[in-house]
Amino acid sequence: MRSIALFLPNWIGDVVMATPAIRAVRAHFRDARLLAVCKPYVADTLAGAPWFDETILFEKKGPPAQRFAAVAGRLRDAGADAAVLFPNSFRAALLARVGGCDTVVGFARYFRDTLLSRRLYPARDRLGRPKPTPVIDDYNRLVEQLGVPDPGYRMELFTTPADELAADGVWARFGLPRYREVVGLNPGGAFGAAKHWPTAAFADLARALVDRRGAGVVVLCGPTEREIAREIAATAGRPGVVALADVPLSLGLTKAVVRRLSLLVTTDSGPRHFAGAFDVPVVSLFGPTHIAWTETHFAKAVHLQKPVPCGPCQQRVCPLGHHRCMTELSAVEVFSAAERLLQTFKDESHQERRHAG
Structure with missing residues (x-):
């Protein structure tokens, strides 16, 4: 053709x-x-x-x-x-x-x-x-259908020199090079409020990552999620927890930041797949959506979902108003999954990924 x-x-x-x-x-x-x-x-x-x-x-x-x-x-x-x-x-x-x-x-x-x-x-x-x-x-x-052989499952993304320069600025501004591990938290999701995990739970998780692992924590956000990111960082109350809320945001910056992480904890949203594309371990928090729709067979992924009688409902806003599928998922459970992944892949060096443009 x-x-x-x-x-x-x-x-x-x-x-x-x-x-x-x-x-x-x-x-x-x-x-x-x-x-x-x-x-x-x-x-x-x-x-x-x-x-x-x-x-x-x-x-x-x-x-x-x-x-x-x-x-x-x-x-x-x-x-x-x-x-x-x-x-x-x-x-x-x-x-x-x-x-x-x-x-x-x-x-x-x-x-x-x-x-x-x-x-x-x-x-x-x-x-x-x-x-x-x-x-x-x-x-x-x-x-x-065009005669293309089986493409397989290896997702792939790229960053530009401008993206990497922006991420360099974030790392320098927040002193992230001093941490052995840097974990990203992604609380957003364009799908709707039903996918959101409580900000207090994200803050509890951030504190555990700092206190128990000595990790640095970066809260990601899009332009409409700045306040959520600020609230998580402020509620966590630890110098090692920072938010991207007050830096110039772009998809390119998000990609470059995710590429440098030791681990990402995220709702079922776009940056979850950024992690897979950059071979970064990821814990994904599912609520109203079927895991099967977005299964990618990424070996460094853990999916967490609470079984509830009303779900997965695939609704953007909880039709019953209780949001149990997300609120019943505890920070303790999420930290345990994150720690298992960090331990499993602790011998992998992220230096090349962090600094390659």
Whole structure:
């Protein structure tokens, strides 16, 4: 194929789970022109990656150059003759067709069957309901329709020199080089409040990591989570617990910080997969979501989830108001899981990862 357009997922974590498939397409079609069609923040997630020849930003309410007609024109100009649709939206399939792609691969969902030339179907249980299966497997299945060998499960991300320079500034500002271990805490999640673990529990965990392991603790955050990060660090009440709330934030900085960590403790959100992509041990805290949807088979991961009668409900906000699936998960349990991972991988040196650009 001369030119292949990959319509990338819209969630940061899903983008990371798509990286084995993206890498496999690049390796299999060495002479093809590979195009990324994605939202702007998705492009930031993959900054530094060597796979794409061109990135086409697509944003429904973005500038005119990023809207449907303009993007369709760019696909036609690029001669894209095949498209792989990682998102399941009708709009993505229509855009691929209007953009001149003869081969369009995707899952037959949301009434877009007739727009697809190669259709896949999601797994269902005996009652015909969607069955939780790993998204990473679905992404691999999509690209295999183009004749790509099994991509496997090794996720991969990259940082830029600017990202690393920003992380250097964080390490210097907070005196992190003096710690043998630096653990990251990620309390956020764009999905909704149902995924959040209480800030008091994060603070208890941070104190335990400082007091019992002598670790430095960095609380990560996005632009809308600054107050949560500040509250965790303030409640922890330890000089070794710091928050990124008052530094210039970017996805690139988050990637570079995660890459340097000894361990990440996180809600089920995008940075969880940053850890896997950088081979950093990770404890993931699950509440309302099925673990199976985002299982990546990363060997250095521990998933914690409390069984409750009402879950996993897949709701953004707890419909019953008690949020038990998260509040019943104790800081003691999370610290125990974190300590096991830190002990298991204590002989691994992180120096190369911390300082490689």
